[in-house]
Amino acid sequence: MIYFCGMSCATFQEVFSNNSGVVYQCDLESCFYVEFEGKRAKYSVRNLMQLKRKLDHFKIEEIFAVDSLNPSGVEIVTISTTNYCYILNPLQIIRFRELLDQTFFNLHVNQVLKDCLQYAVLA
Amino acid sequence: MKDLLRVKSLISTEVESLLNSQVKKEAHSCAQYLAVASWCDQNGFDNSADYFFKQSDEERTHQLKLFKYILDMGGHAISPEVDDIRIEFNSFREVFEQALEMEIAITQSFKKIAAACHKEQDYVTMEFLNWFLKEQREEEYKARRALELFNIIGEEATGLWEIDKTIPKISYTSED
Numbered sequence: 001m002i003y004f005c006g007m008s009c010a011t012f013q014e015v016f017s018n019n020s021g022v023v024y025q026c027d028l029e030s031c032f033y034v035e036f037e038g039k040r041a042k043y044s045v046r047n048l049m050q051l052k053r054k055l056d057h058f059k060i061e062e063i064f065a066v067d068s069l070n071p072s073g074v075e076i077v078t079i080s081t082t083n084y085c086y087i088l089n090p091l092q093i094i095r096f097r098e099l100l101d102q103t104f105f106n107l108h109v110n111q112v113l114k115d116c117l118q119y120a121v122l123a
Numbered sequence: 124m125k126d127l128l129r130v131k132s133l134i135s136t137e138v139e140s141l142l143n144s145q146v147k148k149e150a151h152s153c154a155q156y157l158a159v160a161s162w163c164d165q166n167g168f169d170n171s172a173d174y175f176f177k178q179s180d181e182e183r184t185h186q187l188k189l190f191k192y193i194l195d196m197g198g199h200a201i202s203p204e205v206d207d208i209r210i211e212f213n214s215f216r217e218v219f220e221q222a223l224e225m226e227i228a229i230t231q232s233f234k235k236i237a238a239a240c241h242k243e244q245d246y247v248t249m250e251f252l253n254w255f256l257k258e259q260r261e262e263e264y265k266a267r268r269a270l271e272l273f274n275i276i277g278e279e280a281t282g283l284w285e286i287d288k289t290i291p292k293i294s295y296t297s298e299d
């Protein structure tokens with residue numbers, strides 16, 4: 001049984017999960033709960049997209065370049081209007097990307113299914 | 124499960140990304156035309172300089188139109204960085220050759236967005252894009268006509284002066 005903010009799992013649906021984490025959608029609050037490597041954060045659609053954009057923006061190959069400006073490879077990710085902050089190494093960046101890539105893929109599948117089932121019936 | 128992506132925005136992330144790329148391209152065109160206007164002015168082609176100032180303004184208007192559309196549809200419009208602006212040209216003719224190349228690239232880019240809209244059945248954005256597609260007819264026409272003046276008038280003697288004088292007269296009157 002999953003409980004977030006005192007609400008039961010009835011309002012939460014798992015969008016995607018893997019070894020690194022899990023993403024739930026909360027219909028009641030119209031938001032997402034992201035658990036990544038033990039850390040839980042609540043995001044609006046806009047913030048989740050912003051997080052994905054920031055993660056996609058990192059060029060992993062540049063981190064490993066000989067003349068890298070960031071030899072430690074550690075990146076700090078913050079999302080405006082939230083208090084969340086991630087300090088990620090390259091492997092974590094790749095894992096986080098995978099989690100969000102699959103999450104958005106599933107959200108798009110949901111969109112397509114909704115289009116086909118709901119709106120087709122209405123038409 | 125609610126479709127939260129759709130609730131937030133009318134346009135898909137792919138179309139949003141393509142539109143943001145187009146915002147960047149329009150911003151680049153705006154800055155490039157301004158650089159061209161500067162070159163024309165410095166080299167004594169006053170009429171062409173004015174022509175390119177107007178072109179730059181038009182590109183800015185296009186950029187804002189796209190930018191506002193993304194926002195109105197619930198998307199995230201990104202104010203772009205503009206770089207790689209060419210400021211030196213070998214000849215007056217080269218200026219117009221580049222202008223045509225830029226317009227062709229913009230048309231191709233809009234065609235790519237239109238294709239994505241058709242694929243996604245995003246007819247709302249497609250309808251919005253129709254204005255730009257029509258606009259490109261004019262933009263390419265004007266750029267091509269300007270370049271043709273170099274062959275018609277010729278660059279010898281007072282040719283360049285004549286071409287500069289004729290540039291502002293180029294206009295496109297379509298039958299819609």
